[in-house]
Amino acid sequence: MALVPGLGGAKVALVHDWLTGMRGGERCLEVFCELFPSADLYTLVHARGSVAPVIEQRRIVTSFIQRLPQAERRYRHYLPLFPAAVRAFDLSGYDLVLSSSHAVAKSVRVPAGARHVCYCFTPMRYIWDLYDDYFGPQAGLVARLFMPPVAAWLRRWDRATAAGVHHFVAISRFVADRIRRTYGRDADVIYPPVDVSRFRIEDSPGEFYLVVSALTPYKRVDLAVEACNRLGRRLVVVGTGPEERRLRALAGPTVELLGWRDDAQTAELYAHCRALLFPPLEDFGITPLEAMASGRPVIAYGQGGARETVVPPGEGEPPTGLFFDHQTVDGLTDAIRRFESGAQVFEPKALRRRAEVFDRPLFKERVHTYLRARLAGRA
Numbered sequence: 001m002a003l004v005p006g007l008g009g010a011k012v013a014l015v016h017d018w019l020t021g022m023r024g025g026e027r028c029l030e031v032f033c034e035l036f037p038s039a040d041l042y043t044l045v046h047a048r049g050s051v052a053p054v055i056e057q058r059r060i061v062t063s064f065i066q067r068l069p070q071a072e073r074r075y076r077h078y079l080p081l082f083p084a085a086v087r088a089f090d091l092s093g094y095d096l097v098l099s100s101s102h103a104v105a106k107s108v109r110v111p112a113g114a115r116h117v118c119y120c121f122t123p124m125r126y127i128w129d130l131y132d133d134y135f136g137p138q139a140g141l142v143a144r145l146f147m148p149p150v151a152a153w154l155r156r157w158d159r160a161t162a163a164g165v166h167h168f169v170a171i172s173r174f175v176a177d178r179i180r181r182t183y184g185r186d187a188d189v190i191y192p193p194v195d196v197s198r199f200r201i202e203d204s205p206g207e208f209y210l211v212v213s214a215l216t217p218y219k220r221v222d223l224a225v226e227a228c229n230r231l232g233r234r235l236v237v238v239g240t241g242p243e244e245r246r247l248r249a250l251a252g253p254t255v256e257l258l259g260w261r262d263d264a265q266t267a268e269l270y271a272h273c274r275a276l277l278f279p280p281l282e283d284f285g286i287t288p289l290e291a292m293a294s295g296r297p298v299i300a301y302g303q304g305g306a307r308e309t310v311v312p313p314g315e316g317e318p319p320t321g322l323f324f325d326h327q328t329v330d331g332l333t334d335a336i337r338r339f340e341s342g343a344q345v346f347e348p349k350a351l352r353r354r355a356e357v358f359d360r361p362l363f364k365e366r367v368h369t370y371l372r373a374r375l376a377g378r379a
Contacts, residue, residue, distance in 0.1 A: 041060045044066070076126075091111055200294065201294060208274060283305050
């Protein structure tokens with residue numbers, strides 16, 4: 001339990017879906033851990049050593065899923081067990097529960113009298129907007145047969161347990177709208193952080209395009225691979241995931257898949273790339289801001305969270321990227337050609353200034369101010 005300065009001595013519990021790597025959600029959790037340095041952390045599964053030291057060094061309570069076969073790698077296979085696992089956590093004695101959730105963390109049981117604030121990356125994507133990506137025609141026969149009734153039950157459960165959240169905070173207006181449609185709840189918006197200090201501007205950027213992404217179906221890395229195949233442009237892909245084998249088979253001679261790279265190596269690639277390619281419909285998207293912090297522009301699919309970070313030409317501010325309107329190889333190919341035409345000049349320092357609007361210290365201050373107000377019972 002944590003006695004938190006500035007929050008009236010409240011005892012705080014953090015709840016996060018799982019700890020298996022440092023992605024955008026874990027960057028947010030890292031800040032929560034800094035705000036509450038002695039808070040306990042509850043999670044379904046923890047792969048030791050996979051997250052930042054500030055997370056690893058605290059008391060971490062895992063669920064029974066941790067003890068199931070290959071749970072650290074194949075935890076998503078236990079999706080039907082997630083509700084029982086998260087509801088089994090005993091949070092007695094806490095005054096504030098801060099969940100960071102894209103699956104079931106928001107559904108934790110909260111003791112009477114405690115306040116529950118959910119920092120919501122999205123309602124459970126596996127059963128809502130991305131059901132077909134995970135359990136559609138490409139899924140195995142068992143999943144296709146058994147998931148429809150399981151998913152229907154999970155949707156009912158997910159809606160019902162939303163009542164246990166006192167305040168939703170969304171990572172974007174795009175997600176706030178999804179929370180409203182899914183749960184019938186309003187959500188405040190606090191954008192996730194980018195650690196601008198990790199990145200630098202290089203005077204002479206390179207000639208390769210860059211993708212930094214988990215290699216999962218909805219990230220649509222295949223569009224970047226096929227567009228660069230078609231144009232004969234060099235593409236560097238950083239990331240791992242279940243799509244890796246398929247993407248390697250798609251990749252032509254100008255496409256290089258590097259696998260996982262650490263923060264320092266990735267920052268060097270940002271600094272030296274020509275532009276970041278960002279083809280998914282994303283809830284928010286940290287990587288465009290990391291590219292901007294490096295002074296590099298973004299070529300993004302013009303829907304979802306990218307609309308809230310990337311500034312296209314003609315919107316009254318210095319532009320930070322270009323959009324393509326159709327999530328297809330043709331759409332991305334046309335955008336790359338527009339970018340290469342040189343019709344639009346991107347100023348590296350202006351790109352970095354845009355990223356600074358989302359800088360990590362500002363996020364930390366906004367979250368702390370928000371939680372103090374909520375715990376005090378103000379609006």
